[in-house]
Amino acid sequence: MxxxxxxxxxxxxxxxxxxxxxxxxxxxxxxxxxxxxxxxxxxxxxxxxxxxxxxxxxxxxxxxxxxxxxxxxxxxxxxxxxxxxxxxxxxxxxxxxxxxxxxxxxxxxxxxxxxxxxxxxxxxxxxxxxxxxxxxxxxxxxxxxxxxxxxxxxxxxxxxxxxxxxxxxxxxxxxxxxxxxxxxxxxxxxxxxxxxxxxxxxxxxxxxxxxxxxxxxxxxxxxxxxxxxxxxxxxxxxxxxxxxxxxxxxxxxQFQLENTNISTTTTTTVPEYIQWLDSQPVGSVLYISFGTYLSVSDTQLDEIVAGVRSSGIRYMLVTRESASKIKDGCGNEGFVVPWCDQLRVLGHPSVGGFLTHCGWNSIMEAIFAGVLMLTIPIVGDQYHNSMRIVEEWKIGYKVNKDLIFEGNQQIQSLTGREEISELVKKFMDPENNDRKLMRERVEKLQKSCQLxxxxxxxxxxxxxxxxxxxxxxxxxx
Missing domain, CATH: 3.40.50.2000 (Glycogen Phosphorylase B;)
Structure with a gap:
C-alpha cells in the first residue's frame, strides 16, 4: 500500500x-x-x-x-x-x-x-x-x-x-x-x-x-x-x-481554540455540574480536585471542606470515596461530583480558581484555561510543580505545609480549617491586588500555551x- x-x-x-x-x-x-x-x-x-x-x-x-x-x-x-x-x-x-x-x-x-x-x-x-x-x-x-x-x-x-x-x-x-x-x-x-x-x-x-x-x-x-x-x-x-x-x-x-478562548465540543446533553456552573456568577467558583490516583488524607480533606465552607466561597469538589458524605452538608454554595470533564470545568467562566494536587496535566490544563491555583502537593514532582506555581510563575498560593517525618514514616502535616478559610477568601477576592497581579501573569502564560x-x-x-x-x-x- x-x-x-x-x-x-x-x-x-x-x-x-x-x-x-x-x-x-x-x-x-x-x-x-x-x-x-x-x-x-x-x-x-x-x-x-x-x-x-x-x-x-x-x-x-x-x-x-x-x-x-x-x-x-x-x-x-x-x-x-x-x-x-x-x-x-x-x-x-x-x-x-x-x-x-x-x-x-x-x-x-x-x-x-x-x-x-x-x-x-x-x-x-x-x-x-x-x-x-x-x-x-x-x-x-x-x-x-x-x-x-x-x-x-x-x-x-x-x-x-x-x-x-x-x-x-x-x-x-x-x-x-x-x-x-x-x-x-x-x-x-x-x-x-x-x-x-x-x-x-x-x-x-x-x-x-x-x-x-x-x-x-x-x-x-x-x-x-x-x-x-x-x-x-x-x-x-x-x-x-x-x-x-x-x-x-x-x-x-476535546477542545479547540477560537481566538484566545476555550470552546467546548457540541454535546447533546449538558451535565448537571455544568448546569450548576452556568447558574453561578463569573469567577466566583473554586474548583477542587486532587486527581484520580492519590489524594490527601481523609482528615485533611475534612479540614479543606470545612475551611472552604466557612469561607463562604462557592466551590465545586471532585471526590470519589467521600462524595455522598460531603454532598449532604455542602448546602447551596457547593456542588460535589465523583467525576467531571476537568478542562471543560476549568474553561467555564464561573470558575475563578483551582485547588489542585499539582499533577502536571492539571497544571497544564489550568494554565491553558487561565485559572489561578491553590496548591496542595501530595507526592513526587507535585512539590516542585507547586514551588514553580507559587515562587517562579507567581500564579497561586500554597495551602499545605511541608512534609515532616515521624521515625521512618513520611507524614503530611495538617493544615487547619481556619487557615484554609482565610487563605481561600484572600485568594478568591477579586479586589485583592495580589490576585490582580497573578491574573496578569497567568494570562501571559495562557497566551503562550495557546499560541x-x-x-x-x-x-x-x-x-x-x-x-x-x-x-x-x-x-x-
Missing part, C-alpha cells in the same frame, strides 16, 4: 505500536498524542495501542479513529487496591514483568510490520525491545521536563553529597547545579522522594531515564515556553531533537517534525 507523507513523498504504511505506562494520566496523554498524529498524517498509518487487560476493560469502548486498534497484555498487578497500597511493588512490577508479554505481542501482531514504537519514558524495556528488533523508539516524558533533567543528572546529587539524605536535611539544602533548574530547596525538587524510603522506586526511575539516549526520539508533554531554560540546557546532550508538544496531550481532541498549539506554534511545529521523522523511518525500511 502506497500513500504520501507530510512532504508528499511516497511512503509505505506506517505501523506504530504505542505502549503507555499503565496509569490513568499516562494512558490518556499517549492516546491523545496518537489521536493527534492520526489527525495530521498524510500517509497510511495504523496505531496499535497496547494496554493491560484491566485498562482495556476501562477504556476499550472509548471513541477513537478507525486506524487506532487496541491490543492487550496481562495485568501487572491484580487490582487497584494493590497499586494504591504497594506503590513500590507496582513500580517494580511494571519495570520487570511486562517486557516478555510485550515482546510476545509483537510476535503475534497481524498486519503491516511494526515501523515505530512510542512508549512512556518511565519504562526502559520498550527501548531495549525496539533496539533488538531494529525498530525506532520514541520516548514520551509525561512530567515537567525539569524533573527529567533532575533524574538524568542524578549523579550530580551523589557527587555533591545530597543523596542519600538524612531526614532533617531537605528543608535547608539549596540545589543550584541541576542544568536548567533554578536554585531551590532539596525538599522542593521532588517531594522528598529522594529519601531512602523510596530508594527502589527511585533507582528504577533513574535507570529508565538513563536509557533515553538509546531511543531515537524524545517527546515531552511540556511546552517550550514554560520551561525554556531546561530545554536549552538539555538539547546539546542528546543526538536527536527534543519535541515538547504540550498541551496538545491534555487539551485535544504553542496553533498552526506554526512551537508545539504544533514539533509534532509535525516528529511525524516527518517517523514517516522517513518507514521509507528507509
Amino acid at each position: 502506497m500513500a504520501t507523507n507530510v512532504n508528499d513523498q511516497p511512503a509505505m504504511v506506517c505501523h506504530v505500536v504505542a505502549m503507555p505506562y499503565p496509569g490513568g494520566s499516562h494512558i490518556y496523554a499517549l492516546m491523545n498524542l496518537c489521536k493527534e498524529i492520526c489527525s495530521r498524517v498524510k500517509f497510511d498509518i495504523l496505531i496499535t495501542f497496547v494496554v493491560t487487560e484491566e485498562w482495556f476493560g476501562l477504556i476499550g469502548s472509548d471513541s477513537k479513529p478507525d486506524n487506532i486498534q487496541f491490543d492487550t497484555i496481562p495485568n501487572v498487578v491484580p487490582s487497584e487496591h494493590v497499586r494504591a497500597n504497594q506503590f513500590v511493588a507496582f513500580v517494580e512490577a511494571v519495570a520487570t514483568k511486562l517486557e516478555d508479554p510485550f515482546e510476545k505481542l509483537l510476535n503475534r501482531l497481524h498486519g503491516p510490520p511494526v515501523t515505530a514504537i512510542i512508549t512512556d519514558t518511565l519504562m526502559a524495556w520498550p527501548i531495549h525491545v525496539g533496539n533488538r528488533r531494529n525498530i525506532p523508539v520514541a520516548s514520551v516524558w509525561a512530567l515537567p521536563i525539569s524533573m527529567f533533567s533532575l533524574y538524568y543528572h542524578f549523579d550530580l546529587l551523589n557527587r555533591n553529597g545530597h543523596y542519600p539524605i538524612e531526614l532533617s536535611d531537605p528543608d535547608n539544602i539549596i540545589i543550584d547545579y541541576i542544568p536548567g533548574i533554578s536554585p531551590c530547596r532539596l525538599a522542593d525538587l521532588s517531594g522528598r522522594i529522594l529519601h531512602t524510603n523510596g530508594k527502589r522506586a527511585l533507582q528504577l526511575l533513574v535507570k529508565a531515564v538513563s536509557q533515553v539516549p538509546k531511543a531515537k526520539y524524545l517527546l515531552t508533554t511540556s511546552v517550550y515556553e514554560l520551561e525554556p531554560l531546561v530545554f536549552d540546557a538539555l538539547k546539546p546532550k542528546f543526538p536527536f531533537p527534543i519535541y515538547p508538544f504540550g498541551p496538545i496531550s491534555c487539551i485535544k481532541p 504553542a498549539v496553533t498552526k506554526g506554534g512551537s508545539s504544533d511545529s514539533n509534532l509535525d517534525a516528529f511525524i516527518r521523522g517517523i514517516s522517513q523511518d518507514v521509507s528507509h525500511n
